[in-house]
Amino acid sequence: MTHVARDLGIHKEALRSWVRQAEADAGERDDRLTSSELEELKQLRKENAELRRANEILKAASVFFAQEIDRPRTRPSR
Structure with missing residues (x-):
């Protein structure tokens, strides 16, 4: 995730947050x-x-x- 964030020019925690939100939207997480x-x-x-x-x-x-x-x-x- 760190490498992808760096390639995209964004902070790794921003990418991590987006991924978690996408997982919640897809029903893969129930903690958000x-x-x-x-x-x-x-x-x-x-x-x-x-x-x-x-x-x-x-x-x-x-x-x-x-x-x-x-x-x-x-x-x-x-």
Whole structure:
């Protein structure tokens, strides 16, 4: 692997990582996620972050509106 990496002009650990990923994608390894699983995980983490942000916005809005509802109203003078 070292010789092949040198011939390709890349670091041997980069080549080793690519080979391991290719083996995982081919179902030859079960100690790594496949590329499709990694992509799905990335998308789910992104979606989770968006949902957390939306949840924080909704919490802040509910506090704001609860304060508005609880605030005493003054009648306009005639």
